[in-house]
Amino acid sequence: xxxxxxxxxxxxxxxxxxxxxxxxxxxxxxxxxxxxxxxxxxxxxxxxxxxxxxxxxxxxxxxxxxxxxxxxxxxxxxxxxxxxxxxxxxxxxxxxxxxxxxxxxxxxxxxxxxxxxxxxxxxxxxxxxxxxxxxxxxxxxxxxxxxxxxxxxxxxxxxxxxxxxxxxxxxxxxxxxxxxxxxxxxxxxxxxxxxxxxxxxxxxxxxxxxxxxxxxxxxxxxxxxxxxxxxxxxxxxx
Numbered sequence: 001x002x003x004x005x006x007x008x009x010x011x012x013x014x015x016x017x018x019x020x021x022x023x024x025x026x027x028x029x030x031x032x033x034x035x036x037x038x039x040x041x042x043x044x045x046x047x048x049x050x051x052x053x054x055x056x057x058x059x060x061x062x063x064x065x066x067x068x069x070x071x072x073x074x075x076x077x078x079x080x081x082x083x084x085x086x087x088x089x090x091x092x093x094x095x096x097x098x099x100x101x102x103x104x105x106x107x108x109x110x111x112x113x114x115x116x117x118x119x120x121x122x123x124x125x126x127x128x129x130x131x132x133x134x135x136x137x138x139x140x141x142x143x144x145x146x147x148x149x150x151x152x153x154x155x156x157x158x159x160x161x162x163x164x165x166x167x168x169x170x171x172x173x174x175x176x177x178x179x180x181x182x183x184x185x186x187x188x189x190x191x192x193x194x195x196x197x198x199x200x201x202x203x204x205x206x207x208x209x210x211x212x213x214x215x216x217x218x219x220x221x222x223x224x225x226x227x228x229x230x231x232x233x234x235x236x237x238x
Contacts (some may be wrong), residue, residue: 053223093163093180095122095156100139106157107134108165110231111195111202120193120204120231122183123152131182131193132202142217144205149217158182160191164234166212167195169229173212176233182206191229198223 017118068231096104103119121134132143134157141155168176175192179220183191183206194207194214205216207230214228 093158093160093165096136096159098141098155098157099155101135101136103136104157104159106159106161108160110193110204113201113203118202118204120158120182121155122158123150123155125150125152127186129183129191131191131204131206144215144217144222147222149220149222166232166234167226167229168206168232170194170230173207173209175207175209176230176232178234179207180231180233182231194228195231196225196228198225 060163093108094153096107098104098121107119109117111118112137113133116135116137119134120131122129122131123141123143124130125143125145128145130143130145132141132155134141134155138151140151140153141157142149142151144150165180168178170176179192182193185191185208189208189210192207192209193204195202195204196214196216197203198216198218201218203216203218205214207214207228211224213224213226216223216225
């Protein structure tokens with residue numbers, strides 16, 4: 001199997017987390033109808049990276065076949081043409097493969113449900129990589145797809161060690177400057193990380209520009225909001 005060497009979570013005894021390094025894709029200019037919400041960043045240049053001493057396992061989010069993207073128990077066959085510049089550059093964030101309630105100590109929080117912190121995650125569902133919410137007490141990541149909420153015990157969690165992230169208001173499919181891409185549709189359309197208030201919770205979901213809304217998973221259903229917040233990188237140095 002072509003996996004980087006697994007690393008133990010330093011704050012969880014016996015917890016095994018396999019780290020797969022993905023460069024986060026961010027928008028360099030506002031998209032849609034609300035450019036005033038954007039935050040200045042330099043124009044994006046693609047730069048992939050991987051850990052020293054491991055086989056290359058990097059690609060820009062959204063530049064790979066979603067069906068071939070896999071979790072810890074599935075062998076991956078990376079397309080070398082989709083990787084470049086594997087070296088020691090620093091990504092803005094990383095995705096770490098997780099299982100059930102084994103959450104990395106530096107997972108990025110994104111919301112709250114019944115007093116519990118929920119985290120930014122993503123999972124493969126029907127050939128798509130979909131951003132969603134990780135609820136530790138439920139031991140899974142929830143994603144929204146075709147009107148329903150779907151749970152996954154195998155998923156990825158977004159982690160960060162000090163990257164300046166923030167949430168910026170947007171609406172109607174618009175994306176502020178620095179919006180973080182968290183997934184991709186089967187058609188190749190990028191999906192972004194967003195959140196909204198719903199029934200007393202702050203819930204994470206996917207922003208799909210072509211649908212002009214944020215879709216969140218909650219209570220077994222998919223709920224859509226035209227007004228939402230988007231996760232952005234405040235400062236990007238490429």
